[in-house]
Amino acid sequence: MITAERKPMAEIKAMLAPYRKILVVGCGTCVAECASGGEKEVGLLASALRMDAQIEGRTIEVREMTIDRQCVYEFIDKLTGVADRYEVILSLGCGAGVQAVAEAFPKMLVIPALNTTFIGETKEPGLWVENCRACGDCKLGYFAAVCPVTRCAKGLYNGPCGGSKNGVCEVDPDTPCAWQLIVERLENTGRNDLLEAIYPPADWSRQQGKGPRKIAREDQRSES
Amino acid sequence: MDQRTAGLNIAIFFCQQLDVNQDKNRRSLEKELGPRIRFFPLPCSGRIDPLHLLRALESGADMVYLIACPEGACRYREGNLRAKKRVRYAQQLIEEIGLEGVRIEMINRTAEMPDDIDAIARELLARDAKVSISPVRSNAILSFMQK
């Protein structure tokens, strides 16, 4: 899941300042799960914006809408016929959602309400933790499904670094040592042999340096 | 000045476990104050969502109360502890738009408080008003939480 957090109200207000007719659009998938951009959060933000305008004696019109996914055109299309009645869309999707909505409505201004933060897991209610950096060359198969790129503060493929104490990372005492977890899980799954291997440095060209990455799958594409 | 004299609109969310006869007991006060007061019974205070609190303020409430059981005495164990955090979240959000956080207040029933929800509410109304009429209400034509 993509995680995100709401921007401070002051920043959202400043971006919306010139506009009176605002469509607040949530996304019912990742950001709903991390309680930053789902239907409830749309309601809270819209309510706050309306009250804020009333306090300042401004008249605004705010409509709330939440679509299943903001990063897929078939869902974005639900905004067709609605969006053009507003001056601006305040999107509570992740960065991908904001951009996909903007592309679908070339003449609409689309403003992000969230700061998109990381790919992560819901660890417990109210706690989300990063666990993948989308490196493009997943090595979880060699590291007992614990990502050293993300969860080791030093990103070591050939760990541990020797600095962890009591299973905790020396860089941040609130974070379990990824390599402790890797070793334990390799032991538990009978794959100690994987610890013997020396892993070459990652090929970072798969992750960055050439602009946006693309995945094209002919079997999934339409003819037109 | 007490809250009634100050002319405040009051929304009261409360845990039904506080008063098994809440349905009947709250009627006298509802009759007396008409649209100036609204009760919202909850199966547990843990059912509260910040959105309820914000919508109440947006609909013209000047003060929003959440009345819960004493800490440690929640029928569902930690409902009122969760409610406390959600109240705090809502308070922070309204503070960001310049509304006083104290417009939302959580009350945990104490042993000295009466049993009936209307009597508890009367006690709250008799307290000194911490806020004046909400700028949300004074700048807008709103009907107070129409059902």
Ligand code: SF4
């Ligand atoms: S726009 Fe897509 S990727 Fe972004 S939060 Fe919504 S569903 Fe997830």
Ligand code: SF4
């Ligand atoms: S190895 Fe790469 S793709 Fe796999 S979890 Fe880690 S960052 Fe993500």
